[in-house]
Amino acid sequence: MPIITDARVIITCPGRNFVTLKITCDDGTTGVGDATLNGRELAVAAYLSEHVVPCLIGRDAHRIEDVWQYLYKGAYWRRGPVTMTAIAAVDVALWDVKGKLAGLPVYQLLGGASREACMVYAHANGTTIEDTINVALAERDRGYKAIRLQCGVPGLASTYGVAKPGQRYEPADAALPSESVWSTEKYLRVVPELFAAAREALGPDVHLLHDVHHRLTPIEAGRLGRDLEPYRPFWIEDPTPAENQDAFRLIRQHTTTPVAVGEVFNSIWDCKALIENQLIDYVRATIVHAGGITHLRRVAALADLYQVRTGCHGATDLSPVTMAAALHFGLSIPNFGVQEHMPHTAETDAVFPHSYRFEQGMMHPGDAPGLGVDVDEQLAAGYEYKRAYLPVNRLEDGTLWSW
Numbered sequence: 318m319p320i321i322t323d324a325r326v327i328i329t330c331p332g333r334n335f336v337t338l339k340i341t342c343d344d345g346t347t348g349v350g351d352a353t354l355n356g357r358e359l360a361v362a363a364y365l366s367e368h369v370v371p372c373l374i375g376r377d378a379h380r381i382e383d384v385w386q387y388l389y390k391g392a393y394w395r396r397g398p399v400t401m402t403a404i405a406a407v408d409v410a411l412w413d414v415k416g417k418l419a420g421l422p423v424y425q426l427l428g429g430a431s432r433e434a435c436m437v438y439a440h441a442n443g444t445t446i447e448d449t450i451n452v453a454l455a456e457r458d459r460g461y462k463a464i465r466l467q468c469g470v471p472g473l474a475s476t477y478g479v480a481k482p483g484q485r486y487e488p489a490d491a492a493l494p495s496e497s498v499w500s501t502e503k504y505l506r507v508v509p510e511l512f513a514a515a516r517e518a519l520g521p522d523v524h525l526l527h528d529v530h531h532r533l534t535p536i537e538a539g540r541l542g543r544d545l546e547p548y549r550p551f552w553i554e555d556p557t558p559a560e561n562q563d564a565f566r567l568i569r570q571h572t573t574t575p576v577a578v579g580e581v582f583n584s585i586w587d588c589k590a591l592i593e594n595q596l597i598d599y600v601r602a603t604i605v606h607a608g609g610i611t612h613l614r615r616v617a618a619l620a621d622l623y624q625v626r627t628g629c630h631g632a633t634d635l636s637p638v639t640m641a642a643a644l645h646f647g648l649s650i651p652n653f654g655v656q657e658h659m660p661h662t663a664e665t666d667a668v669f670p671h672s673y674r675f676e677q678g679m680m681h682p683g684d685a686p687g688l689g690v691d692v693d694e695q696l697a698a699g700y701e702y703k704r705a706y707l708p709v710n711r712l713e714d715g716t717l718w719s720w
């Protein structure tokens with residue numbers, strides 16, 4: 318049996334911060350897991366190096382479920398984004414090791430392929446509706462069948478999801494949280510106009526998505542969902558903060574627009590009521606923040622009972638290790654919906670060489686044994702960690718609001 322002899326936390330910043338756990342076994346087999354929590358990277362790095370790694374040395378790397386239970390129940394303090402991201406990193410690295418030792422890609426260990434490839438969605442954002450539509454047309458021409466639309470709000474200097482002019486979109490943009498002013502009224506006026514223009518320009522077949530990003534109250538979300546119905550959105554995402562899962566009943570009472578939620582979830586308990594009461598249509602919990610492949614399989618299995626599909630988070634602050642793991646996971650489960658795809662920069666791709674590929678709006682993890690991704694430690698060492706925070710929102714009267 319493969320014994321864990323080393324586990325290293327690798328922090329690198331090729332344009333943005335990533336934290337990676339690399340596990341090595343006594344026969345030299347290695348596995349990698351993403352441990353990146355945007356804006357709180359060092360919290361997870363310390364949790365791993367100070368509290369998890371000492372418990373891993375000497376363990377049987379094949380015993381993935383036992384290690385998961387040991388780290389989850391053994392910590393006593395259960396759940397939370399830091400803990401579950403750390404557990405996820407160990408879990409994914411052990412699935413990588415197991416695949417390499419079996420000579421099989423991880424999706425084959427998860428039951429094999431349930432589809433030829435995974436449909437992915439692109440991001441189209443712009444300061445104006447016109448700019449956003451132009452980007453969406455270009456992404457459609459690249460082959461994407463699904464496109465997320467985010468545009469600026471007239472009267473607001475900046476808003477979630479829209480890059481600064483001429484820059485790549487990277488929300489963690491400052492050594493202290495930058496502050497944006499938010500107006501729900503101004504926002505609710507522009508999104509239906511955006512969707513009307515997008516449906517007109519892109520035609521009936523392209524799936525159109527939108528990320529509300531937790532910024533509406535439940536009734537406002539119901540209003541937005543109803544206003545967008547003529548344009549048939551694929552989903553509205555994070556329509557309202559999801560701590561109160563019951564609040565989603567109010568959205569369901571007012572609209573048939575599909576709802577996606579969960580990128581900030583870190584365990585099945587965050588979405589159990591939403592799924593069992595059919596209050597959502599897609600669950601966005603991810604491998605890196607919700608306890609790894611082992612736990613997300615449980616979320617997907619519960620969701621499948623209620624015809625809820627996956628729509629995993631896949632922003633650039635999730636490393637290529639998570640992208641690879643998400644594609645193995647998405648290829649294998651029966652209720653895959655769609656996978657978010659924000660291509661990383663060439664710098665990041667060089668640090669994380671991988672075998673997943675994009676073709677005509679679909680992605681496949683490749684058939685390399687394990688995850689088919691690694692971290693180039695020499696390259697990684699050349700990019701020093703740089704503290705960066707996500708922004709905060711304030712209403713026009715100064716009230717702190719969801720960003």
Ligand SMILES: O=C(O)[C@@H](O)[C@@H](O)[C@H](O)[C@H](O)CO
Nearest residue numbers: 355488528530580631632634
């Ligand atoms: O759906 C999405 O991709 C967003 O919600 C993310 O960009 C999110 O804002 C970042 O991942 C936060 O780090």
Ligand SMILES: [Mg+2]
Nearest residue numbers: 528554555580
């Ligand atoms: Mg989102």
